[in-house]
Amino acid sequence: MAYEPQFTISTRLLSLVEEIAMLRERIQGAAVALSWIPALQKDTRTRNGHASTAIEGNPLTLEQVRALEEGRELAAADQRSSREVLNYFAGLRYVEKNAQKKKIRHEDIFELHRLLADTVMDQGEAGRYRTIAVRVGRHVPPPAADVSALMFELLEWWNTKSTELSPVLSSAILHYQFEHIHPFADGNGRTGRALGLWELYRRGFDSHHIFSVDEYYWEDRPGYYRALNAVRLAGEDVSGWLEYCAAGLHQTLERTWLRVQTFSRQTPEKVVLRPRQEQLLKLLSDHGSMAPAELWEALGVSRQGAMDLLRPLLKAGMIEKIGGKKTGRYSLKKS
Known part of the structure; x- marks a missing residue:
């Protein structure tokens, strides 16, 4: 049976998608002519690494995460917290490296999860679908025996039907459905958010890799979990979730535009990048x-x-x- 997401496009969602498109064009238009792209990419990578691991309870501050990104050791940090962040950087590099990949397979998901969850799982094995039942708050994901088939359906949708939608919508749907299936014993949150980012990269939405939407989820962590749970209460209708994610992406782009202006003012020499x-x-x-x-x-x-x-x-x-x-x-x- 094919996966088919349920949703309706409200007036608010349509308005958000249109505003997002205008913001993105403004940012992309500025980015191709300015020389601070590497610095902004580095800043974005740090913010993504901090936010996505902090959502899961990692205690490291943004400055500590920045130090790890720069290759500096943390004297007081516990090894697991540092390893989670370093793993996330490895996962981001994998997503960036495979941004142009046309077809995503189970093996690609396994490798991403292995990079993100290596040596930091409380249960299960990195890079392998779970063989046990799990519970996430009030959510009871599908039985382990159903995971492989459900992931096959999701990947089939991602590789075919998702391209019929705006990447704003397809990335949010992919993110939710992955979390609903919860295919691994641990590390699903980081992996699901990385997949949502992968879809934005894959569709050319963030061609310079300078958007850090995970910050929005981290700063609104209770709202993030409420929005995920609301889909289940709505009988798996993702309409509200799409609005929530679009609002987050809109806020992310507004912040990115401010950072663009800040970085551009700091760089007197401008280069049109070939x-x-x-x-x-x-x-x-x-x-x-x-x-x-x-x-x-x-x-x-x-x-x-x-x-x-x-x-x-x-x-x-x-x-x-x-x-x-x-x-x-x-x-x-x-x-």
Whole structure:
């Protein structure tokens, strides 16, 4: 039996989706011409990592999470709290790396969960659907024997029918239905929110990866859980949930626009990023630092071609060269 979400599009939801589209266009239009994208991506990654783990009770502050993102050790933090955050960063990198993937399989969900839940599960096994019954507050998820079939139906919908909807709606539906199935013994909240983000990336909604919607859920944690539970009380009609998620995304984009303006005022040198330069910045973000030869090989350009891409970024203060003339490596400039 195919999964078919139940919902109606209210006037409020339609208005939110339209306002979200206008905000997104404004942000994306500014982002392609400004040089602070890597700094804003780093800030967004930190905020997502902090918020999504804090929802589950992780006690680390935003500044502590920022320190972990920068590779610094925390003296007073317990190992599990740090590991949860580091796992979430690994999960985000996996989502970013697979943002263009056309078809999502069970194995992709397993790998994402394994990255997010490795060594921090209270029960069950990371990267494997649960074999036990679970309870989440008042919600009793489907029996373990039904999980695989329900996930098959959800993935089938995600890979086909979801594209008929705005990503604002499809990401929210995916998020809810995953939490309803609760396919793993532990770590479902972080995984479900990461899947919602994956859908936004996959559909090109957040092409620069600078939106941190998990902050909204964390700051409104009681409302977040009420909205999830309200779907069950409404007989699995997700209309109210769609409005809640759209309101959250709208607030997220309003905040992002303010951050865009703040970052742009702090950067006197502006650069219009070419596609190859965006690819170069992504390589440095993924690898930390790279030697010149590694860069031009990965980009598929000549040494001179690589230097033509690098010089404007160096001048704008977006990247820096560390080390000597022969042993130097390029990396994103630390803010």
